[in-house]
Amino acid sequence: MIKLIFGFPLHKKFETALDLYCSIKKFNNNPLVLYSSNQDIGESVDNLKKVPSKRVYKYNFMHNCVFDMCEVIKDMDFDFFVKLDSDCLFANYGFERIFEEKFDFCAQIEQDQALRWEHGVKLFRNLKSYLELLDDLGLKRKSHTIAGTMCCLQIYSKRAVKFISENVETIERSKGYAELKRAAHYQNLCLSDAFFPNLLKDIGFISIHNPFTTDLQDDTGFVRWRPYWGIDEIVNKDISKLAILYHPVQRNLNDPFRKYIMEKINLRNIH
Numbered sequence: 001m002i003k004l005i006f007g008f009p010l011h012k013k014f015e016t017a018l019d020l021y022c023s024i025k026k027f028n029n030n031p032l033v034l035y036s037s038n039q040d041i042g043e044s045v046d047n048l049k050k051v052p053s054k055r056v057y058k059y060n061f062m063h064n065c066v067f068d069m070c071e072v073i074k075d076m077d078f079d080f081f082v083k084l085d086s087d088c089l090f091a092n093y094g095f096e097r098i099f100e101e102k103f104d105f106c107a108q109i110e111q112d113q114a115l116r117w118e119h120g121v122k123l124f125r126n127l128k129s130y131l132e133l134l135d136d137l138g139l140k141r142k143s144h145t146i147a148g149t150m151c152c153l154q155i156y157s158k159r160a161v162k163f164i165s166e167n168v169e170t171i172e173r174s175k176g177y178a179e180l181k182r183a184a185h186y187q188n189l190c191l192s193d194a195f196f197p198n199l200l201k202d203i204g205f206i207s208i209h210n211p212f213t214t215d216l217q218d219d220t221g222f223v224r225w226r227p228y229w230g231i232d233e234i235v236n237k238d239i240s241k242l243a244i245l246y247h248p249v250q251r252n253l254n255d256p257f258r259k260y261i262m263e264k265i266n267l268r269n270i271h
Contacts, residue, residue, distance in 0.1 A: 002099045005073055007034040008067040008084045009057045014042035016086065016251045019258065021048040022089035022267045027244070032076075036068055060184040062151050062192035067168050070156075074165040081161050085152040088223075089249050091242040091261050095212075102121040103159040103208035107197040109148035110207070112121070120146035123198065129183070130198065132176030137167060141201055147201045150191035150213050152247045153223055160200055212245050223247045231256035239264050 010017050021033050025047065035042070042048045043112060051072045055064035066083055073081060080099065089139050109117050113198040124146055134141060154165070171177050183189040201207060213223045222243035228250050234242065234257070242264065249258050 001029070002027060002080065002096060003078045004031045004080050004082055005034065005074075005076065005078045006031055006082045006084060007051075007065070007069040007122075008086045008088075009053075009062060010035050010037040011039060011042050012041065012061050013086075013251045013253075015253055016249075016258070017042065018045065018048070018190070019253075019262055019267070020084070020086060020088055020090075021045070023261075023265065026265065026267060027090045027093050028095060028099060031076075034069055034072065036065060044190040045168060060192065061181075062189065063195050065263050066154070066156070066164065066196065067181050070161045070165040073169065079158055081156045081158075083154040083156070084249060084252070087249050087251050088152060088245060089258065089261055091265055092233040092240075092244045098155070098208070098211060101208055102206060104160045104205035105149075105197060105200045105207055105209040106153070106155045106210035107147040107149050107201065107212050109197075110201075117146070117148055119190045120148055120192045122183060122187055123194045125187070126180060126183045126189065129176040129179035133171065133174045133180065134176075134199075134202060136174040136176060138218070139169060142202045142204055145192075147197035147207065148193050149197050149223065150223065151190065152225075153210065153212060153245070154196070155210070156196075156200075157205075160205055162203075163200075163203065164196070165235045181204060192233045229257045231260055233257075 017035060024031065024033055030047060033048045035048065035052050036051050038053050040059050042050065057065050109120065110121060111117060131141060180191060184191045188196065218237050223245055226248065228248050231248050252258065
């Protein structure tokens with residue numbers, strides 16, 4: 001059986017984070033779940049463990065949570081680390097099917113230099129800084145494609161976690177990385193979506209298309225950027241036909257969509 005560790009950053013509303021934890025626990029064989037908060041929200045509960053936030057998780061810098069979590073779990077017994085946003089909810093079984101194929105990370109976006117993806121365009125504009133970072137890591141670019149993912153759902157193999165944890169100090173000392181952070185701040189480059197997929201691609205690690213996320217021009221999937229899921233999209237749907245994972249779900253215990261899911265799967269809940 002594949003052994004997973006889940007983790008997510010938390011900015012507000014610990015009660016809705018407990019919803020996510022309960023849904024992970026029910027549908028994923030009660031794995032270890034970690035969370036970290038710059039705002040020092042909440043405390044460890046059951047198999048939901050609070051870990052220190054060493055870095056800042058502001059917008060476009062959510063990859064810092066992956067740095068923090070990789071350092072915490074690097075020596076633990078696991079096969080994959082699943083990073084989520086706290087406004088996700090599991091609603092059905094089947095997530096484990098993605099692990100039937102060998103891979104190290106998910107990248108549902110990979111395009112050539114005729115880019116359509118906003119953050120891929122911005123990374124390409126800052127390619128010199130990215131190449132300087134690769135050089136500091138002793139790496140060369142493997143291909144001319146730009147890879148990306150959605151920060152609300154990222155999956156990393158143990159060897160990917162090992163690489164990240166062993167090289168984070170070199171990355172953070174790199175002038176190229178400093179320039180990428182400037183681009184995140186001033187050009188709205190989302191490092192959370194663009195940084196790790198390209199770095200792991202250029203190491204030569206194996207990617208897989210993320211089956212739970214939508215294409216760039218498609219808002220019909222279950223994991224999407226916006227809009228928030230509404231009750232009209234699932235009301236009266238047979239419980240067996242609920243999706244495996246939903247994002248984004250309003251962080252409000254009284255949100256009709258959230259209440260419907262939690263009641264349907266009988267998880268209103270430890271809080």
